[in-house]
Amino acid sequence: MRILITGAQGQLGHALQQALSGEDLTLKDLPEFDLTHSDSESQIVAARPSVILHVGAYTNVDGAEREPHRAMAVNAEGTTLVARAAATLNARLIYVSTDYVFDGTKSTPYREEDVPHPINVYGQSKLAGEIAALTGCPNTLVVRTAWLYGHAGNNFVKTMMKLAVEKPFLEVVGDQRGCPTNADDLAQALKELVASDLQGICHVTNSGDCTWHEFAEAIVRLMGLSIPVRPITTAQMGRLARRPPYSVLAPGQLGMVRALLPHWKDALARFMKESSRLASTPR
Numbered sequence: 001m002r003i004l005i006t007g008a009q010g011q012l013g014h015a016l017q018q019a020l021s022g023e024d025l026t027l028k029d030l031p032e033f034d035l036t037h038s039d040s041e042s043q044i045v046a047a048r049p050s051v052i053l054h055v056g057a058y059t060n061v062d063g064a065e066r067e068p069h070r071a072m073a074v075n076a077e078g079t080t081l082v083a084r085a086a087a088t089l090n091a092r093l094i095y096v097s098t099d100y101v102f103d104g105t106k107s108t109p110y111r112e113e114d115v116p117h118p119i120n121v122y123g124q125s126k127l128a129g130e131i132a133a134l135t136g137c138p139n140t141l142v143v144r145t146a147w148l149y150g151h152a153g154n155n156f157v158k159t160m161m162k163l164a165v166e167k168p169f170l171e172v173v174g175d176q177r178g179c180p181t182n183a184d185d186l187a188q189a190l191k192e193l194v195a196s197d198l199q200g201i202c203h204v205t206n207s208g209d210c211t212w213h214e215f216a217e218a219i220v221r222l223m224g225l226s227i228p229v230r231p232i233t234t235a236q237m238g239r240l241a242r243r244p245p246y247s248v249l250a251p252g253q254l255g256m257v258r259a260l261l262p263h264w265k266d267a268l269a270r271f272m273k274e275s276s277r278l279a280s281t282p283r
């Protein structure tokens with residue numbers, strides 16, 4: 001099985017390279033492979049994969065408000081090109097999407113069949129990508145995940161770990177609730193989904209849910225620190241893009257393929273242990 005990964009140098013891309021290390025992998029990312037260039041389609045066709053893990057994306061949520069055309073070009077039009085290449089090859093397409101396709105007005109977990117209604121440009125561009133993937137390639141699975149963190153690149157966990165040793169206290173948003181997800185756990189699930197015949201939409205996150213404030217508190221305590229972590233509101237935080245106040249994803253189809261992912265607290269503890277091991281390993 002030849003598997004092509006877009007966004008291979010991103011945080012999930014790195015985790016996928018590890019999880020799929022025994023497979024025949026073709027890795028694609030900027031600058032040689034640009035989803036906004038039409039030759040990305042021919043590059044994929046030339047590589048002849050039987051599975052495409054389309055992970056590459058414009059992921060800066062606030063940046064997307066400033067440059068909506070670029071976010072759309074990468075996430076929506078880029079996915080149209082990937083889906084067309086997948087259809088040409090009769091390949092299986094797995095497109096990774098986001099909890100931010102929902103508006104957060106529910107107070108119970110979002111199901112795979114709930115109607116999306118994004119409230120920011122990033123979510124709109126990823127929803128357009130979902131539609132492009134599902135309509136452009138017959139054998140498509142859209143995998144929605146959330147609040148991702150991995151060892152490559154920057155993310156909330158790494159930011160909190162840095163701030164916790166620099167600041168006397170932390171202030172973190174306490175009125176947004178979601179599902180933190182360890183990229184290694186998601187990559188392992190994606191490996192199993194590659195081999196499955198699931199199609200349509202599948203929610204994959206670590207189990208359980210929390211606010212960003214509760215998440216930060218857990219990070220700081222796992223570091224063995226006792227500094228105060230205070231909740232603030234989304235309005236106080238003053239970010240450019242609106243965020244859904246509630247974007248917990250309910251697992252659905254995943255249960256037909258494997259067990260649910262571990263609880264986010266276990267996944268976080270594992271990540272932080274591995275981070276300190278990597279930091280103390282001589283290069």
Ligand SMILES: NC(=O)c1ccc[n+]([C@@H]2O[C@H](COP(=O)([O-])OP(=O)(O)OC[C@H]3O[C@@H](n4cnc5c(N)ncnc54)[C@H](OP(=O)(O)O)[C@@H]3O)[C@@H](O)[C@H]2O)c1
Nearest residue numbers: 007009010011012034035055056057059098145146147148
């Ligand atoms: N991060 C989250 O919290 C989160 C939550 C839910 C869903 N997701 C989805 O999960 C997937 C993986 O996210 P991630 O956190 O691993 O993102 P990431 O670290 O930002 O990785 C995305 C990769 O795509 C590349 N890319 C950007 N523009 C491109 C273009 N025009 N052509 C080709 N490649 C391009 C990036 O390159 P550069 O770094 O050079 O720009 C990067 O290597 C994405 O589809 C994202 O929408 C993420």
